[in-house]
Amino acid sequence: MAEDLQKCFGEFVAVNGVSFTIEDGEMFGFLGPNGAGKTTTLRMVQCTSPKTSGMLEVFGMDASTHQREIKTKMGVVPQENNLDPDFTVYENLLVFSRYFDIPEADARERVDELLDFVQLTEKKDTMTDTLSGGMKRRLILARALINRPRLLMLDEPTVGLDPQARHLMWDKLKGLKKEGVTIVLTTHYLEEAAQLCDRLVVMDHGRILVEGSPDQIIREYIGTDIVETKSDPKTIVCLDRQQARYEIIGDTVQIYTNEPQHITDHLLTECDLTTITARAVTLEDVFLNLTGRKLRE
Numbered sequence: 225m226a227e228d229l230q231k232c233f234g235e236f237v238a239v240n241g242v243s244f245t246i247e248d249g250e251m252f253g254f255l256g257p258n259g260a261g262k263t264t265t266l267r268m269v270q271c272t273s274p275k276t277s278g279m280l281e282v283f284g285m286d287a288s289t290h291q292r293e294i295k296t297k298m299g300v301v302p303q304e305n306n307l308d309p310d311f312t313v314y315e316n317l318l319v320f321s322r323y324f325d326i327p328e329a330d331a332r333e334r335v336d337e338l339l340d341f342v343q344l345t346e347k348k349d350t351m352t353d354t355l356s357g358g359m360k361r362r363l364i365l366a367r368a369l370i371n372r373p374r375l376l377m378l379d380e381p382t383v384g385l386d387p388q389a390r391h392l393m394w395d396k397l398k399g400l401k402k403e404g405v406t407i408v409l410t411t412h413y414l415e416e417a418a419q420l421c422d423r424l425v426v427m428d429h430g431r432i433l434v435e436g437s438p439d440q441i442i443r444e445y446i447g448t449d450i451v452e453t454k455s456d457p458k459t460i461v462c463l464d465r466q467q468a469r470y471e472i473i474g475d476t477v478q479i480y481t482n483e484p485q486h487i488t489d490h491l492l493t494e495c496d497l498t499t500i501t502a503r504a505v506t507l508e509d510v511f512l513n514l515t516g517r518k519l520r521e
Protein backbone atom coordinates (compact mmCIF):
# COMPACT_ATOMS: atom_id res chain seq x y z
CA MET A 225 0.00 0.00 0.00
CA ALA A 226 2.78 2.47 0.88
CA GLU A 227 6.34 2.39 -0.32
CA ASP A 228 9.08 4.73 0.79
CA LEU A 229 6.41 7.23 1.76
CA GLN A 230 7.71 10.59 2.87
CA LYS A 231 6.22 13.77 4.30
CA CYS A 232 8.14 16.97 4.91
CA PHE A 233 6.98 20.18 6.55
CA GLY A 234 9.48 22.65 5.13
CA GLU A 235 12.89 21.32 6.10
CA PHE A 236 11.45 18.97 8.70
CA VAL A 237 10.97 15.33 7.72
CA ALA A 238 7.96 14.07 9.70
CA VAL A 239 7.63 10.74 7.86
CA ASN A 240 10.91 9.46 6.56
CA GLY A 241 10.38 6.71 3.99
CA VAL A 242 7.93 4.23 5.45
CA SER A 243 6.65 1.12 3.66
CA PHE A 244 3.72 -0.99 4.78
CA THR A 245 0.90 -3.07 3.37
CA ILE A 246 -2.44 -3.42 5.10
CA GLU A 247 -4.40 -6.56 4.23
CA ASP A 248 -8.15 -6.61 3.73
CA GLY A 249 -10.03 -7.36 6.93
CA GLU A 250 -7.16 -7.03 9.34
CA MET A 251 -6.63 -4.74 12.29
CA PHE A 252 -3.36 -2.89 11.80
CA GLY A 253 -1.70 -0.68 14.40
CA PHE A 254 0.73 2.22 14.25
CA LEU A 255 2.54 2.52 17.57
CA GLY A 256 5.08 5.08 18.61
CA PRO A 257 5.83 7.89 21.04
CA ASN A 258 4.46 11.40 20.55
CA GLY A 259 5.86 12.99 17.43
CA ALA A 260 6.76 9.65 15.81
CA GLY A 261 4.79 10.50 12.65
CA LYS A 262 1.69 8.35 13.18
CA THR A 263 -0.92 11.04 12.59
CA THR A 264 0.98 12.40 9.61
CA THR A 265 1.07 8.92 8.05
CA LEU A 266 -2.65 8.37 8.64
CA ARG A 267 -3.52 11.77 7.19
CA MET A 268 -1.75 10.89 3.96
CA VAL A 269 -3.70 7.61 3.71
CA GLN A 270 -6.92 9.51 4.45
CA CYS A 271 -6.11 11.88 1.55
CA THR A 272 -6.26 14.88 3.89
CA SER A 273 -2.56 15.68 3.56
CA PRO A 274 -0.60 15.15 0.34
CA LYS A 275 2.57 13.07 0.44
CA THR A 276 5.94 14.66 -0.33
CA SER A 277 7.28 11.58 -2.11
CA GLY A 278 6.99 7.82 -2.39
CA MET A 279 4.14 5.55 -3.45
CA LEU A 280 0.77 5.42 -1.74
CA GLU A 281 -2.17 3.36 -2.92
CA VAL A 282 -5.48 2.89 -1.12
CA PHE A 283 -7.97 0.28 -2.44
CA GLY A 284 -5.53 -0.09 -5.31
CA MET A 285 -5.91 3.57 -6.31
CA ASP A 286 -3.28 6.27 -6.25
CA ALA A 287 -3.94 8.50 -3.22
CA SER A 288 -2.85 11.65 -5.02
CA THR A 289 -5.23 11.28 -7.96
CA HIS A 290 -8.24 9.37 -6.57
CA GLN A 291 -8.96 11.21 -3.33
CA ARG A 292 -12.69 11.38 -3.91
CA GLU A 293 -13.21 7.69 -4.62
CA ILE A 294 -10.96 6.71 -1.74
CA LYS A 295 -12.74 8.98 0.72
CA THR A 296 -16.16 7.58 -0.08
CA LYS A 297 -15.01 4.09 0.95
CA MET A 298 -13.30 5.21 4.13
CA GLY A 299 -14.31 6.23 7.65
CA VAL A 300 -12.11 8.48 9.78
CA VAL A 301 -11.87 9.00 13.54
CA PRO A 302 -9.40 11.89 13.91
CA GLN A 303 -7.10 12.38 16.88
CA GLU A 304 -8.94 15.50 18.05
CA ASN A 305 -12.68 15.40 18.70
CA ASN A 306 -14.18 17.62 16.04
CA LEU A 307 -17.91 17.39 16.59
CA ASP A 308 -20.09 20.34 15.75
CA PRO A 309 -21.05 21.98 19.06
CA ASP A 310 -24.06 23.74 17.51
CA PHE A 311 -25.81 20.46 16.73
CA THR A 312 -27.26 17.62 18.73
CA VAL A 313 -25.89 14.10 18.65
CA TYR A 314 -28.49 13.09 16.06
CA GLU A 315 -27.94 16.16 13.88
CA ASN A 316 -24.17 15.69 13.90
CA LEU A 317 -24.64 12.32 12.22
CA LEU A 318 -27.37 13.44 9.86
CA VAL A 319 -25.44 16.50 8.67
CA PHE A 320 -22.38 14.35 8.08
CA SER A 321 -24.38 11.92 5.93
CA ARG A 322 -24.92 14.71 3.39
CA TYR A 323 -21.22 14.67 2.45
CA PHE A 324 -21.85 11.22 1.05
CA ASP A 325 -25.08 12.08 -0.76
CA ILE A 326 -27.00 9.50 1.23
CA PRO A 327 -30.76 10.01 0.63
CA GLU A 328 -32.37 11.50 3.74
CA ALA A 329 -34.66 8.56 4.54
CA ASP A 330 -31.77 6.09 4.32
CA ALA A 331 -29.59 8.42 6.35
CA ARG A 332 -32.15 8.64 9.17
CA GLU A 333 -32.39 4.87 9.28
CA ARG A 334 -28.63 4.55 9.32
CA VAL A 335 -28.29 7.19 12.08
CA ASP A 336 -30.75 5.29 14.31
CA GLU A 337 -28.88 2.06 13.68
CA LEU A 338 -25.52 3.64 14.48
CA LEU A 339 -26.74 5.39 17.64
CA ASP A 340 -27.91 2.01 18.81
CA PHE A 341 -24.57 0.43 17.87
CA VAL A 342 -22.53 2.95 19.90
CA GLN A 343 -25.10 3.00 22.74
CA LEU A 344 -26.04 6.66 22.38
CA THR A 345 -29.72 6.39 21.46
CA GLU A 346 -30.73 7.97 24.76
CA LYS A 347 -28.48 10.94 24.04
CA LYS A 348 -29.73 11.63 20.54
CA ASP A 349 -31.16 15.08 21.35
CA THR A 350 -28.25 16.15 23.55
CA MET A 351 -25.85 18.90 22.47
CA THR A 352 -22.42 17.36 21.90
CA ASP A 353 -20.45 19.60 24.26
CA THR A 354 -22.19 18.05 27.28
CA LEU A 355 -21.14 14.50 26.36
CA SER A 356 -18.45 12.68 28.30
CA GLY A 357 -15.13 11.92 26.63
CA GLY A 358 -16.13 8.32 25.97
CA MET A 359 -19.46 9.34 24.45
CA LYS A 360 -17.78 11.87 22.15
CA ARG A 361 -15.37 9.22 20.94
CA ARG A 362 -18.23 6.79 20.29
CA LEU A 363 -20.22 9.44 18.45
CA ILE A 364 -17.23 10.12 16.22
CA LEU A 365 -16.95 6.39 15.60
CA ALA A 366 -20.64 6.34 14.59
CA ARG A 367 -20.03 9.32 12.32
CA ALA A 368 -17.09 7.51 10.68
CA LEU A 369 -19.40 4.57 9.91
CA ILE A 370 -22.19 6.53 8.25
CA ASN A 371 -21.04 5.61 4.74
CA ARG A 372 -20.49 1.91 5.59
CA PRO A 373 -16.73 2.18 5.02
CA ARG A 374 -14.59 -0.77 4.01
CA LEU A 375 -11.66 0.83 5.77
CA LEU A 376 -11.83 2.55 9.14
CA MET A 377 -8.97 4.81 10.22
CA LEU A 378 -8.76 5.63 13.93
CA ASP A 379 -6.21 8.03 15.39
CA GLU A 380 -5.91 7.30 19.11
CA PRO A 381 -9.51 6.17 19.47
CA THR A 382 -9.32 5.61 23.21
CA VAL A 383 -7.02 8.37 24.41
CA GLY A 384 -8.10 9.77 27.78
CA LEU A 385 -10.94 7.29 28.24
CA ASP A 386 -11.59 5.43 31.48
CA PRO A 387 -11.26 1.61 31.42
CA GLN A 388 -15.01 1.03 30.94
CA ALA A 389 -15.21 3.38 27.97
CA ARG A 390 -12.04 1.94 26.52
CA HIS A 391 -13.29 -1.64 26.71
CA LEU A 392 -16.58 -0.65 25.13
CA MET A 393 -14.65 0.92 22.24
CA TRP A 394 -12.58 -2.27 21.88
CA ASP A 395 -15.75 -4.36 21.73
CA LYS A 396 -17.17 -2.16 18.99
CA LEU A 397 -13.97 -2.37 16.96
CA LYS A 398 -13.82 -6.15 17.32
CA GLY A 399 -17.45 -6.31 16.15
CA LEU A 400 -16.67 -4.22 13.09
CA LYS A 401 -13.69 -6.38 12.28
CA LYS A 402 -15.93 -9.46 12.40
CA GLU A 403 -18.15 -7.79 9.83
CA GLY A 404 -15.13 -7.55 7.55
CA VAL A 405 -14.14 -3.91 8.03
CA THR A 406 -10.41 -3.27 7.70
CA ILE A 407 -9.25 -1.23 10.69
CA VAL A 408 -6.16 0.93 11.03
CA LEU A 409 -5.46 2.54 14.36
CA THR A 410 -2.77 4.44 16.18
CA THR A 411 -2.32 4.13 19.88
CA HIS A 412 0.26 4.44 22.57
CA TYR A 413 -1.62 2.07 24.80
CA LEU A 414 0.46 -1.02 24.30
CA GLU A 415 -2.07 -3.33 25.89
CA GLU A 416 -4.63 -2.04 23.41
CA ALA A 417 -2.37 -2.84 20.50
CA ALA A 418 -1.57 -6.29 21.86
CA GLN A 419 -5.27 -7.07 22.34
CA LEU A 420 -6.59 -5.73 19.07
CA CYS A 421 -4.01 -5.73 16.34
CA ASP A 422 -3.30 -8.60 13.99
CA ARG A 423 -0.18 -6.79 12.88
CA LEU A 424 1.47 -3.57 13.87
CA VAL A 425 4.47 -1.35 13.27
CA VAL A 426 6.41 0.59 15.85
CA MET A 427 7.44 4.02 14.55
CA ASP A 428 9.83 6.60 15.88
CA HIS A 429 11.31 9.72 14.33
CA GLY A 430 9.36 9.18 11.13
CA ARG A 431 10.63 5.66 10.53
CA ILE A 432 9.26 2.16 11.05
CA LEU A 433 11.42 0.26 13.51
CA VAL A 434 9.67 -3.11 13.52
CA GLU A 435 6.72 -4.81 11.92
CA GLY A 436 4.84 -7.99 12.76
CA SER A 437 2.18 -9.57 14.93
CA PRO A 438 2.38 -8.61 18.63
CA ASP A 439 3.66 -12.09 19.54
CA GLN A 440 6.20 -12.14 16.75
CA ILE A 441 7.56 -8.76 17.75
CA ILE A 442 7.83 -9.73 21.40
CA ARG A 443 9.62 -13.00 20.65
CA GLU A 444 11.93 -11.50 18.08
CA TYR A 445 13.08 -8.45 20.01
CA ILE A 446 13.06 -9.44 23.66
CA GLY A 447 12.30 -13.13 24.17
CA THR A 448 9.38 -14.59 26.02
CA ASP A 449 10.32 -13.68 29.58
CA ILE A 450 11.89 -11.02 31.71
CA VAL A 451 13.71 -11.91 34.90
CA GLU A 452 14.16 -8.98 37.22
CA THR A 453 16.49 -8.51 40.12
CA LYS A 454 18.42 -5.78 41.93
CA SER A 455 21.32 -4.46 39.93
CA ASP A 456 24.59 -4.59 41.79
CA PRO A 457 28.06 -5.00 40.29
CA LYS A 458 28.37 -8.63 41.34
CA THR A 459 25.17 -9.55 39.59
CA ILE A 460 26.26 -7.78 36.43
CA VAL A 461 29.58 -9.66 36.38
CA CYS A 462 27.64 -12.86 36.83
CA LEU A 463 25.29 -12.01 33.97
CA ASP A 464 28.16 -11.06 31.69
CA ARG A 465 29.79 -14.40 32.38
CA GLN A 466 26.53 -16.02 31.37
CA GLN A 467 26.37 -13.77 28.26
CA ALA A 468 22.84 -12.82 29.22
CA ARG A 469 20.96 -10.04 27.45
CA TYR A 470 19.96 -7.47 30.02
CA GLU A 471 19.16 -3.82 30.57
CA ILE A 472 19.80 -1.82 33.73
CA ILE A 473 16.89 0.40 34.67
CA GLY A 474 17.46 2.48 37.78
CA ASP A 475 18.37 0.04 40.54
CA THR A 476 16.97 -3.02 38.86
CA VAL A 477 18.28 -5.16 36.06
CA GLN A 478 15.98 -6.79 33.52
CA ILE A 479 17.23 -9.95 31.87
CA TYR A 480 15.65 -10.93 28.56
CA THR A 481 15.36 -14.65 28.03
CA ASN A 482 13.46 -17.54 26.55
CA GLU A 483 14.53 -19.74 29.44
CA PRO A 484 13.50 -17.96 32.65
CA GLN A 485 13.93 -21.08 34.78
CA HIS A 486 17.50 -21.56 33.65
CA ILE A 487 18.48 -17.93 34.32
CA THR A 488 16.69 -17.88 37.66
CA ASP A 489 18.40 -21.07 38.82
CA HIS A 490 21.73 -19.75 37.71
CA LEU A 491 21.30 -16.44 39.52
CA LEU A 492 20.16 -18.17 42.70
CA THR A 493 23.01 -20.64 42.81
CA GLU A 494 25.93 -18.73 41.26
CA CYS A 495 25.22 -15.17 42.32
CA ASP A 496 23.77 -15.65 45.80
CA LEU A 497 20.63 -13.73 44.91
CA THR A 498 17.47 -14.05 46.91
CA THR A 499 14.93 -11.71 45.32
CA ILE A 500 14.18 -12.53 41.71
CA THR A 501 10.95 -12.15 39.81
CA ALA A 502 10.09 -13.55 36.42
CA ARG A 503 7.23 -12.41 34.22
CA ALA A 504 6.05 -12.64 30.63
CA VAL A 505 7.29 -9.97 28.23
CA THR A 506 4.70 -7.44 27.12
CA LEU A 507 4.60 -5.21 24.09
CA GLU A 508 5.38 -2.34 26.44
CA ASP A 509 8.81 -3.85 27.15
CA VAL A 510 9.53 -4.00 23.42
CA PHE A 511 8.27 -0.47 22.93
CA LEU A 512 10.49 0.96 25.66
CA ASN A 513 13.43 -1.09 24.48
CA LEU A 514 13.05 0.16 20.90
CA THR A 515 12.13 3.78 21.49
CA GLY A 516 14.10 4.41 24.67
CA ARG A 517 12.98 5.67 28.04
CA LYS A 518 13.49 9.38 27.45
CA LEU A 519 10.33 11.44 27.89
CA ARG A 520 8.75 12.98 24.78
CA GLU A 521 6.93 16.35 24.73
Ligand SMILES: Nc1ncnc2c1ncn2[C@@H]1O[C@H](COP(=O)(O)OP(=O)(O)O)[C@@H](O)[C@H]1O
Nearest residue numbers: 233236238256257258259260261262263264265
Ligand atom coordinates in the same frame (compact mmCIF):
# COMPACT_ATOMS: atom_id res chain seq x y z
N1 LIG B 1 1.41 20.71 9.98
C1 LIG B 1 2.62 20.52 10.51
N2 LIG B 1 3.62 21.42 10.33
C2 LIG B 1 4.84 21.21 10.87
N3 LIG B 1 5.19 20.12 11.58
C3 LIG B 1 4.26 19.19 11.79
C4 LIG B 1 2.92 19.34 11.26
N4 LIG B 1 2.21 18.24 11.62
C5 LIG B 1 3.06 17.46 12.33
N5 LIG B 1 4.27 18.03 12.44
C6 LIG B 1 5.44 17.45 13.12
O1 LIG B 1 5.68 16.17 12.59
C7 LIG B 1 6.09 15.26 13.61
C8 LIG B 1 5.15 14.07 13.60
O2 LIG B 1 3.88 14.48 14.07
P1 LIG B 1 2.64 13.49 14.19
O3 LIG B 1 2.49 12.77 12.92
O4 LIG B 1 1.50 14.29 14.67
O5 LIG B 1 3.16 12.49 15.32
P2 LIG B 1 2.34 11.43 16.18
O6 LIG B 1 0.94 11.38 15.66
O7 LIG B 1 3.10 10.17 16.03
O8 LIG B 1 2.39 11.94 17.59
C9 LIG B 1 6.07 16.05 14.91
O9 LIG B 1 7.39 16.45 15.21
C10 LIG B 1 5.19 17.22 14.60
O10 LIG B 1 5.54 18.35 15.38
Ligand SMILES: [Mg+2]
Nearest residue numbers: 262263264303
Ligand atom coordinates in the same frame (compact mmCIF):
# COMPACT_ATOMS: atom_id res chain seq x y z
MG1 LIG C 1 -0.80 11.74 16.57
